[in-house]
Amino acid sequence: MSLEYAILGFLNYKPLSGYDLKKIFDTSVQHFWPADQSQIYRTLTHLAEQGWAEMEIVEQSERPDRKVYHITAAGREALRQWLLTPLRPHIPRNADLIQVFFAGQLSNEEILAMFERAAARLRVVLKVYEQIPQQVEEYHDYMDSPREFFCWMLTLEAGFKSAQANLAWLEDVIRRIKNGEMPER
Secondary structure, eight states: OHHHHHHHHHHHHSOEEHHHHHHHHHHHTTTTOOOOHHHHHHHHHHHHHHTSEEEEEEOOSSSOOEEEEEEOHHHHHHHHHHHHSOOOOOOOOOHHHHHHHHGGGSOHHHHHHHHHHHHHHHHHHHHHHHHHHHHHHTTGGGOOOHHHHHHHHHHHHHHHHHHHHHHHHHHHHHHHHHTTOSOOO
């Protein structure tokens, strides 16, 4: 459901094709709301069926024609209403923590390796997050509002701080295991 509103949000800036939307998803909101090409195209079709977007065929001489989508007045109103509606609380699911919960069956070395792998993955995520501001800069032409850009950057800040907190926790657990605080089997 939220993918519909994310697409409406981008269409509210300017008309876009499915290809354009995939590019902007990958360089703006992927760190918290990834979408694959087929999901985007299915959702665009659904938005058009609902009357929230209209599709325009743009002829191109040297390439296949493009399908460009425009948000409608009904789509703008739907987006506005969604933005004003409190969302239901989200209880996150975390497969990593299920592994941690049952990890007592493993040796201390295996548990340590599990935590070290998780910490290494988070360090990669943090490096990706550090690149996002440069990637987002190229999309300033989608909107000319410093206010909108500020909100974009708030989502990055939330993801970055969350990843930093998770990494700090992982590093603390690794330290505790290495210091012998993990009871033996």
